[in-house]
Amino acid sequence: MRIKKLEIHGFKSFAERAVLHFGHGITGVVGPNGCGKSNIVDALRWCMGEMSAKHLRGRAMQDVIFAGSDSRGPLGMAEVTLTFDNDGNVPPEYAQFSEIAVTRRLHRDGSSEYLVNKVPARLRDITDLFLGTGVGTRAYSIIEQGRIGFIVSSKPEDRRSLIEEVAGITKFKARKKAAERRMESTQQNLSRVGDIVTELERQLQSLRRQAKRAEKYKELRSELRDLELHHASLETLRVLVMKKLASSHSEALEQEAQEAQAGIAAHEISIEEDRLRLLAIERALQHDQAASAELETKLAALERDLEHWRRQRDEANARGQAARRDLEDAENKLTTARAEHEGHTVNLSNLATSVDVDRERLLSLDADHGETQGKMTSIDRRAESLRRSAVEYIHEGARQRTLVAAIAKRTHELRSRLEHSTAELEDVAHRRGVAEIKARALTEQRDALMSQMTDWRSWLDTNRITLDAAVTAMTESDRLVRSLRDELSERRSRLESLQEIARHFEGYSDGVRSLMQPAIEGMPGRTAVSGVRALITDVLEVPPQLEIAVEAALGERLQYVVVDAQTVGVTAIAYLRSIAGGRSGFVPVEPRNTGGVANGDALTRVQARPGFEAVAEYLLRDVSIVANLDEAML
Template sequence: MPRILRLDRMEILGFKSFYGRTRFDFPDGITAVVGPNGCGKSNIGDAISWVLGEQKASSLRSDRMEDVIFNGSEGRRPLGMAEVSLHFKNLLADGNGHANGNGHGAGNGHGAAPEVTVAADREVPIPEAAESARPAAGGALESQAAALRITGIEEIPEEVVVTRRIYRSGESEYVLNGQRCRLKDIQDLLARTDIGSRLYSTIEQGKIDQVLAARPKDRRAMFEEAAGILGYRSKRRQAELKLEAAQANLLRINDIVIEVEKQINALRRQAAKARRYQKLVDDLRERRLVLARQRLAASDEERQRTGEAIEALRAEEVAAAAALVADEADLERLRLQLEAGEAAARGRREEIHAFDLEIDRIQERLRAGREQVRDLESRLAEGERELTALRSRFAEQETRLAEAIREIADVEERLRSAASSAVAVSADDGERAAAIELLDADLDKTRAGLLERIERHAAMMSHSASLEEQARAARASLLKIEREMEELRASRGRLGAEVEGLEREAAAGRGRAEETAARHEAVTAAEREAAGRMTAVERRAEELKGRAAVLAERRAALAEMERQRAGFSEGVGDLLKGTAGIEPRGVVGDRLDVPPGLEKAVEATLQDLLEAVVVGGAEEAARGVAYLRASGRGRVSFVADEGAPARDESPGTSSCDPPADVPAVHCRLSERIGGAPLGPISRILARTLLVDSLEQAHGLHDAHPAFACVTPQGDIVHFDGSVTGGDGRALSHWLLQRRVEREEIDRRMSEVAAAREEAEGTLLRLREERVTAQERLTSAATEVQVESRVAFERALRLQQGREELDRIDRALPLLVGEQARLQRDIASCVAGMAGRAMDLEVLEAERRTSEESIAARSAELARLRADLELARRASAETRAALAAAEQRHTSLLRERDGLDEAIRDLASSMARRTRERDEWTARIAQIGEQDGGLEQQRQAALNARAEAAARDEAAHAGLAYERSLLHAREQAVKQGRVAQVALRERHQQHELHRARIDADLEHMGRTCRDELATSIEALRASPPPPDDGSGLQERESEVQRIRADIDAIGPVNLMAVEQQKDLEERFSFLTAQKNDLEQAIASLRETIRTINREARERFRSAFEAIQEHFQESFRTLFGGGRAELRLSEEDEDVLEAGIEVAAQPPGKRLQKIGLLSGGEKALTAVALLVSLFRYRPSPFCILDEVDAPLDEANVERFTRLLQELRSDTQLILITHNRKSMEAADLLYGVTMEEPGVSKILPLRFE
């Protein structure tokens, strides 16, 4: 493809770190982008990829597509939109000769157009030869026009501007030359100009690593794109999808054709049956008309006889009813008379009961009066006793009151005498008190001196005691310290031995802990294994549960199909729903139990009778036929189920028994069929022999023509000798198939249930094992914990013992120092106690002198105080006597007042008790008078009750006689009613018989109207049938025979001819469709072969050319050596083979690329990518720090290679390497003068 468009410039606004609008011009050749790390160089390549349609945010080094919008910096706010525009120039718009070469020649770059190589891999259809058109060299404009016509880009304008914008809201838009468009529109335009998302159009360090690390299959994608066969894969996939769809359609049409063909065959048989059916129907109608006329005459005669019998019974009923009415009137009169007598008896009994109640009431009043008298007499006696006691207390209180008055007078006289004595004693007490006061002051001074000496003596004694106590305490502390030192030394020896024992026990415990931990790990592994087995069994149980659910759903679907009667004809379906006024009992096929392998034999034998409807009798069958005829639902066979056994002849006399010369293996078909086949079905099966082959069937039928013979494959020789057979697939009645499938599902459900039960048992056992393992695990864990706890406690005790030893070692020197200090304190205290003893002797002498002086003064003071005390005691006694007299006087006054109040209370109580005694005496007399009157009333009531009882006994005998008369009359009425019921029942039976005759006549009328197209009146008016000696039974048998022939025909489709015509037309149409699909499938297969052939040729051609370019580029980059591309040997198909890369740098052996060093890998990958460019140049290419892993010598070779590529491709090189910068025609320096904002500085080399 010639270069059509050239990248002219790019404008960026708000994309990543480019805040303001930034313009990049891209001339032909090499454009280098340089700058420090983090300045935004790689954002330029991201911008080009983004505007060309990149949809993966990760490919743009972002988490979300909105992250490409400038997000702000320290000095600039975030932007709400990012925009990138690419400007392309159309190189062929004016033929100005700016194109710079081609893949297989060279252009001079000054006006002459280059050679054009066309490889339009996107043209359809693939087989067209114009895709590989290569015009002759010459560079004429006609070749360019031809290329433009082939690629379809004649309408591309002189300048193409592609713009992409994205907003913070997530909205995005694409603009092509100022007009909004779809991404697909841009991609289609760029694809036509050979600018697209090439796998190798953007090369970065990660892409090189990806090429090196890719699998051979994944590496193939770049070769397919360069070869231009990606479109082939898409077209082949489309063709394969069309082929699969055509094959599926063909399979469905084949199924439909087979089904339609079977339906046509069935309709042919139905048309033949329809003609025979019509003849039998006409004959049946004539026979039924004669039978109906004969039945009508018999029914009319029977109805007349029944009417006469009804009239006679009606007269007997009238006479019996009159007699019964008279007896019932007499019975009612006797019943009323008896009721009146019983009412009078009830009145007498009520009167007697009233007398009884009155007597009881009087006796209760007498008893209550007696109880009240006894209570009043008891209270009266108690009141007399209380009154006597009150009188006694009254006299006693009066005596006490007189004594209190006399004592008050004596106390008042003593008070006056004591008051005069108290005044004289008070004067002597004043003089004695003054003398005592002077002597007491002198004594206080002497006592103060004595107290001072005593205090000094006490202080010295206290100090001596303190010294003695200190010495004693020091001696005790000394003894304690000595004992403590002895204890510490003993404890140290004991603790040393204990620490050594603990250390030995700790060593042994560590061994036990390791053993316990090992057991715990073993038990844990066993429990984990049990859990894994249980999980597997649970998955198996879940799988069985899912299979059971699927089977249950299918079983339910079959049950629903049976409930909905799916598959039956329209007439059978209506009849089974009960809409015809009959009670269907299913179909014949439901009554048969067909063993596996005999389904086709049973279907060939019974044919349409499998769908025959089972009814209760001939009447229901007739109603069903009438319904079908009226509704136009077609024809249906009926079989009566009257509960009687099949009417087969006796085995000893039946002509249907297999003859004796028939081998035993050829049994009746009825012997192999289970269930409950009805009479006609049983007879058909009994007259059909089961044979192995059609040849045996012919032989048996020739010898025994009364039997039909059928094979398990469904080939049958009928009773009349005709043969039916052929493809057994046509015999697959859905009713038998559904039953077989249901039985198979039941069997599989039983198997699944057994398997589930077994799995659940295994799961239960595994759970028990896991519980046991968990218990062992718990036990082991407990042992580990116990060992850990014991070890911890042992370590704690060991640490405590060692700490205690350290404490003892620190405490012993301290106790030795304390012992020396206490000994010094004891010596000091002994010396202080000796000095204080002399001072105490002097103070003791002074204390004795002061005590003698105090004793003399104290004796004189005591004498004076004794005299004063005697005087004061006498005065106190006088005052006490006076106070006591005053207190006694007050007490006597209060006692006098209390006695006055008590006397008044006693007088009041005596008066109240006297009144109560009088009242109780009067009440006793009143109750005695009332009891006398009540006794008289009781005696009168007893006499009246005796008279009423006598009257009641006399009337009781008369009532018994009346009851006997009533019972006799009731028996007579009952017998009359029984007789009347018997007459009525006989009457009803005759009425029912007449109604049955009327119903039969009505049914006969409906039958004549619905089935025979006449009326019962017309039958009565018609002449009687000729008397040929045939009775009703013979005519009925003849009608049944004709009906049996009609039933033997089976259901008849009256629309068979029209349906056959429609199906034949449909069969022709489907056959034509089938042929078209077969031709289309053959054409698609040929197309796929053509696609594969063209793709293989293109891939081989491209692979060989890329191989040559790769070897040349490798030698250029390495300065020698050898490299090659290989197809994977495990894939024979070229279109599926992977691509392996082998390289041999100078001085090394040929090896796979994965064994090379880092720099060698990078150069090899660059050589491979360059070879792809050389075979299929891309209009421009971005190289993002590809030269980073290369050393200086390799960079020089790399730049020489770039100079070779610049003639076919615009190169945009992002680099840090100075050598690479020198190869550029235009240099863009990217800086970040402001943090977070990228700026460019262009520099063109002249």
């Protein structure tokens, strides 16, 4: 693989897109310090999958994105594309391409993209592409300053990686490590599967014993059904006999039955009447509650009206007192005005008399006009003054008469208002008395309704307690029935599952299944070899609390097959070999006596089916069952 072209955009100091072409031979990049020569090498390393910002001379990976300058803002993405010639030393999926372009993009939000020939790829794909080619982030194709001295002075073990890279075996070692990791993971999975299989086999033994108990339950159930049928036939016979014996009393019994039926009907009618009466009482109670609420509302309205009329009465009393005070003031003013009017009338009379006297004197002195001219002028002025005074007295008298008339009118109005207020007070007092009577009647009626309501509630609570108890009992009965039905359904389902497991001899070895193949195929009791009696799990009856202990003690012997004689076992072994049906152990129904006395107590706690006692003794004669390890050490 030869590098043909390098495209850089937004990577470190390359704000504009830059394209570098690499021709045949040696290509040198020359320039002053700080012009970006090292950035080109960093771009090559970064495009080939470098994940360490430190090796790219930065603190964070986002530091490779152009950060901006005085004349240009920062960019949001860095992109580098590296183009190679395809010399055939590439993975098969890229063999059809003449050129391979690897592109890496990094956005400022931290997201990145890898592309191979503009097709999205993984970092793993990029790494696999460069394995064994000498190109990569840690390969010998990029040697920095000081790297040559490190290579020359390094140990042979350290230089081995460079030699392996040159030899092209690095990718095979990487694939080997990946395969070893997968194999280790597979081995762990197989180990877990083995543990699961062991656990399932242990559970299967327990399920097999449960299936055996289920079969026994089925047999006992069948016997119970036969006994129930027999009992039912005996009961039917007894009923027929009793019917014949009681034929003479049939009419009396029918009469009693009719009376009992009538009593039941009457009791049902009574219950229905009680229920209807209870509903009627509840409706009456609701009606009385509504009526009581309405009466309380009316009582509150009457109390508000009574308070309103009380306020009106107080206001009328206040207005009456004010009217009385105004009337007294008006009468006083009228008396004063009348006195003033009489005084003005007397003064007016006196003035008129004085005018007449002065006129007579004027006539008498007319002759002396010349002498008395000055006096006349004075007298005229006085007369004019008297005239004005008289006019004023006349006006004042008219005003006083008007005032007296107004006072009289006001007095009449005040008297009318006083009479109206007095009538209103009497009406308010009457209505107050009526309201108080109604309020007392409503209070008494409310108290009576509350007492009756209390009695009804007490009766209703008593009946409701009885009804709730009956409903609770009925609900509990329904729940118990549903629970029993669910339990029965669950047990039936479990029984069917156990029967299916037992019918197909699941959990047994291939040899046992081969011998029991006829039974598996639907021929119960038939085996592939004649003389096979049963399985060990079928002949031992172990208490549930001892199942685990017996299973641990017998181990693989639980899968032994009981045969009539030792020759049957030999025949069965030959049959299994002929069909390659697996292996199995066999025990004759009368095994050889090994002599000696049994040392264990298991035989006293584990029962055997009739006819298989010798098999049980053969298997358990030296087995003791203890509660714990301390007891076993004694």
